[in-house]
Amino acid sequence: MQHSETPALTEIRVAGVEDGPYGITTGPDGALWLTLVHSGRIARLAADGELTEYPLDSRTCRPTVITPGPDGALWFTRSQDHQIGRVTVEGDVRSFTVPTPDSGPFGIVAGPDAAMWFTQMNTDRVGRVTVDGKITEFVLPAEGGFPSAITAGPDGALWFTLHQANAIGRITVDGDTTLHPLPTPGAGPVGITSDGAALWFVEIAAGQVGRISVDGRIEEFPLPDRTARPHAIVAAAPGDCWFTEWGANRVGHLTVTGEAEETTDTGIVRIVEYALPSPSSEPHGLTVGPDGAIWVALETGGVARLERGPGVSP
Numbered sequence: 001m002q003h004s005e006t007p008a009l010t011e012i013r014v015a016g017v018e019d020g021p022y023g024i025t026t027g028p029d030g031a032l033w034l035t036l037v038h039s040g041r042i043a044r045l046a047a048d049g050e051l052t053e054y055p056l057d058s059r060t061c062r063p064t065v066i067t068p069g070p071d072g073a074l075w076f077t078r079s080q081d082h083q084i085g086r087v088t089v090e091g092d093v094r095s096f097t098v099p100t101p102d103s104g105p106f107g108i109v110a111g112p113d114a115a116m117w118f119t120q121m122n123t124d125r126v127g128r129v130t131v132d133g134k135i136t137e138f139v140l141p142a143e144g145g146f147p148s149a150i151t152a153g154p155d156g157a158l159w160f161t162l163h164q165a166n167a168i169g170r171i172t173v174d175g176d177t178t179l180h181p182l183p184t185p186g187a188g189p190v191g192i193t194s195d196g197a198a199l200w201f202v203e204i205a206a207g208q209v210g211r212i213s214v215d216g217r218i219e220e221f222p223l224p225d226r227t228a229r230p231h232a233i234v235a236a237a238p239g240d241c242w243f244t245e246w247g248a249n250r251v252g253h254l255t256v257t258g259e260a261e262e263t264t265d266t267g268i269v270r271i272v273e274y275a276l277p278s279p280s281s282e283p284h285g286l287t288v289g290p291d292g293a294i295w296v297a298l299e300t301g302g303v304a305r306l307e308r309g310p311g312v313s314p
Helices: none
Strands: 002-004 009-013 021-026 032-036 041-045 051-055 063-068 074-078 083-087 093-097 105-110 116-120 125-129 135-139 147-152 158-162 167-171 177-181 189-194 199-203 208-212 218-222 230-237 240-245 250-257 268-275 283-288 294-298 302-306
Touching: 021 302, 032 063, 032 294, 041 063, 063 105, 074 105, 083 105, 105 158, 116 147, 125 147, 158 189, 167 189, 189 240, 199 230, 208 230, 230 283, 240 283, 250 283
Parallel strands: 002 268, 021 063, 021 283, 105 147, 147 189, 189 230
Antiparallel strands: 009 302, 021 032, 021 294, 032 041, 041 051, 063 074, 074 083, 083 093, 105 116, 116 125, 125 135, 147 158, 158 167, 167 177, 189 199, 199 208, 208 218, 230 240, 240 250, 250 268, 283 294, 294 302
């Protein structure tokens, strides 16, 4: 494992500190879409750098995680006023109220059933919303578990983190749920992603990256800096994941190479960390951009772009 400060990494100012870029994703239109968590807006960053903003009906609704839907629109959670938002690539905005009060929706992802699936941090539920806005909720078997990020797994199920229950959850499209406790006590899992073969997640309290196979086998890999507070993670390819280190102002890159060793099913795991240009920029969400680079939302008002390719991978 090693540190590096020499990747092809640039930073672009897209908003003010008071706006708070938080979630980021690549849209079906070849643009980047962001949530501005503190000012209640959705932003579109085109390939040519043009920025368009779409105000929501409440500045305090806290749009959080954003992701493409099966209908060609972008879907996002509104964690403060407990709604699920939808914005078309033309900028038409709608929202749907979650039936359970004070639910605190956070993570959201398109499922294998042509619907969106989301977590409810405050009410121990996972929700499903159809493209026409019909919401179904599933109660989880973990009181106070604080379900956070969610992703579609390679097995046709949805996988999610339980931040306070210290576990990874799996839910089928029929609502059958299984929880997998983490080996490290108090690890605090948050972000989760699928690389097409397994699920990878980050442990913000333990300073580790974890991997869980679809049959529930868990491995954990400590970061060089255990106080880095990893927050979000995205897979660029099988065994190739990028993650934000919110507490250390860095972006991390994990790769798996070589034959499996005696101590791990995955192979040789290598982690490299890249310092961001601006100090204390609060990196949160990240995505593989339409140009193949890694794009990171910085809550202090910018986005960072990290070029992938020779000289970047360890």
